[in-house]
Amino acid sequence: MIKKVLVANRGEIALRIMRTCREMGIGTVAVYSDVDRYALHVRYADEAYLLGPGPPLESYLNIPKVMQALKESKADAVHPGYGFLGENADFADAVKKARKKFIGPSGKAMRLLGDKVSARRLMLKAGVPVVPGTEGEVEAKEAARVAKEIGFPVMVKAAAGGGGKGIRLVQEASELENALRVAASEAEASFGHGAVFVEKYLSPVRHIEVQVIADSKGNAVALGERECSIQRRHQKLLEETPSIAIDEELRQRLWTAAVAAAKASKYENAGTVEFLVDEDKNFYFLEVNTRLQVEHPITELCIGRDIVADQIRIASGEELSFSQEDIKPQGHAIECRIAAEDPHNNFLPSLGRIDWVEEPSGPGVRVDSSIFSGGEVSYHYDPLLAKLITWGPNRNVAIRRMLRALGEYVVVGIQTNVPFHQQLLADERFVRGEFHTSWLEEEFEMAEAEGHPDKKTALLVAAILTHLKKRRPPVSSTTTGPGNNWRSAGQERFLGGRSLAQRRGWRS
Numbered sequence: 001m002i003k004k005v006l007v008a009n010r011g012e013i014a015l016r017i018m019r020t021c022r023e024m025g026i027g028t029v030a031v032y033s034d035v036d037r038y039a040l041h042v043r044y045a046d047e048a049y050l051l052g053p054g055p056p057l058e059s060y061l062n063i064p065k066v067m068q069a070l071k072e073s074k075a076d077a078v079h080p081g082y083g084f085l086g087e088n089a090d091f092a093d094a095v096k097k098a099r100k101k102f103i104g105p106s107g108k109a110m111r112l113l114g115d116k117v118s119a120r121r122l123m124l125k126a127g128v129p130v131v132p133g134t135e136g137e138v139e140a141k142e143a144a145r146v147a148k149e150i151g152f153p154v155m156v157k158a159a160a161g162g163g164g165k166g167i168r169l170v171q172e173a174s175e176l177e178n179a180l181r182v183a184a185s186e187a188e189a190s191f192g193h194g195a196v197f198v199e200k201y202l203s204p205v206r207h208i209e210v211q212v213i214a215d216s217k218g219n220a221v222a223l224g225e226r227e228c229s230i231q232r233r234h235q236k237l238l239e240e241t242p243s244i245a246i247d248e249e250l251r252q253r254l255w256t257a258a259v260a261a262a263k264a265s266k267y268e269n270a271g272t273v274e275f276l277v278d279e280d281k282n283f284y285f286l287e288v289n290t291r292l293q294v295e296h297p298i299t300e301l302c303i304g305r306d307i308v309a310d311q312i313r314i315a316s317g318e319e320l321s322f323s324q325e326d327i328k329p330q331g332h333a334i335e336c337r338i339a340a341e342d343p344h345n346n347f348l349p350s351l352g353r354i355d356w357v358e359e360p361s362g363p364g365v366r367v368d369s370s371i372f373s374g375g376e377v378s379y380h381y382d383p384l385l386a387k388l389i390t391w392g393p394n395r396n397v398a399i400r401r402m403l404r405a406l407g408e409y410v411v412v413g414i415q416t417n418v419p420f421h422q423q424l425l426a427d428e429r430f431v432r433g434e435f436h437t438s439w440l441e442e443e444f445e446m447a448e449a450e451g452h453p454d455k456k457t458a459l460l461v462a463a464i465l466t467h468l469k470k471r472r473p474p475v476s477s478t479t480t481g482p483g484n485n486w487r488s489a490g491q492e493r494f495l496g497g498r499s500l501a502q503r504r505g506w507r508s
Helices: 011-023 042-043 063-073 089-097 107-114 116-126 140-150 172-193 247-262 297-302 305-314 395-408 418-426 437-441 455-471 500-502
Strands: 003-006 027-033 047-052 075-078 153-158 166-172 195-201 205-214 220-234 233-243 269-278 284-290 332-339 356-358 365-370 384-392 410-412 489-494
Touching: 003 011, 003 063, 011 042, 027 042, 027 063, 027 233, 047 063, 089 107, 107 116, 116 195, 116 247, 116 284, 140 153, 140 172, 140 195, 140 284, 153 172, 153 284, 166 172, 172 195, 172 205, 172 247, 172 395, 195 305, 205 247, 205 284, 205 305, 220 247, 220 297, 220 384, 220 437, 233 297, 233 418, 247 269, 247 284, 269 305, 297 305, 297 365, 297 384, 332 395, 384 395, 395 418
Parallel strands: 003 027, 003 075, 027 047, 047 489
Antiparallel strands: 153 166, 153 195, 205 220, 205 269, 220 233, 233 332, 269 284, 332 384, 356 410, 365 384
16 A cells, blocks of 8 residues: 655645545655745645756656655655656656556556557547548658548647647648648657647537546546636636536447547556547547646546545555446536736736735635745746636536636736636626637637726735734744744655755754
8 A cells, every 4th residue: 555655746736636645644745846945735745855946857857856756755656746747658667667656557558648649540449539630640742642631721730749839720732831840840849759640620629528547457437528628729728527518428428438548558547538529519539648637626526536546546556446337427517727827918927926815715616726925936837826616516506606716816916817717707608608629719808907906905915914024023043944834744855965944044
């Protein structure tokens, strides 16, 4: 049984994983960069290890340093979360080689499904529908032939990676050659692999994904689908479950296809199979995310399971304790990604100090967050601050609760995308479910900003901070530092040097 887990991540997902570990009586180890020295996930963990400077390549993406922390902490398992090393096959292999448990799929499964070309071939073999296009990597001459056969417009897509990189929409034949060259160059620069393929461009479509979980005994279960069509530049902003765009017959077909995909790849642990669904209710395989998804909480709220706890049990060698017949989602859940972005200024990142935070609560509200008053938003990392999730017995209640919760969310010092979510959820087209993957960019427009989003709150917080600053005692060698707020069992460890407490003369 796993007794101590190193969480190779930061922010809200690190905290979310650690909370489940604590409920299960499992010790936790945090890793962090200089920038995150006072981050909540560091203070929450039982132990913490400094990896290096702020840039991810020198800290969270540095596999040797993470492995050194794993060795020194004597943790017996690693959870990668999402992002950073979350889908890094070499990291999964390194953990296995060190004879530790990796809480996720094998490196082999990541390689097989992480390459979109090999994944397409596997899905075709398993009988899962794929978007019409080339079977594999393609050169210009073959791409032109296939594009003419399936008809324009087409998409040129990188075989590796994701996040909207290495993708080009081609409207007519004269644009194809240049699109192939640009997409391949971008893919090579981003993923170190310049292979591309061509597939039919489908629009309008819905982006529907199915959460699956599988054990080492060959059992696989679909945990429900999520509607992920609210996107900007291929990045999801809001997700909900269940999708109101599909009926029960299509739902069962999607779940069955997702389970078939997991079994065909001999998948183990939690993953997500993504599909495109057109207006005629045809669905097509898109890709597999071989990790815990950002939006997993909405599934948890509707099925009543802790997916991270299930991940840990599977990594410990346990068999799934439930079957497909046990999965009966209840109600409706919505997740808004709260990011440090200014929606009135083309969603540009908003960096700096967070002067004050008040997060919502109440019936049917969950907040997975990593922010606190006095915290800093760094340019080194993704601007995601928190995930605001609401549940209701039906979609209308979930929407009303979300609007109420968004109105209670106060962040002073930086801009957030809360105003965007408020406008989106009040839009009658969204309420009616009349949207698709291109809807935000083609039809939705942000209203003009009306001065400071909450001038009264800003003035109140400024007064409070001024008052606290006057009363705050100076730090001395006999004053405990941030570590005083950690659990009594907590320890601070630093790779290759003294701890911050030792350097500043604080008590450990």
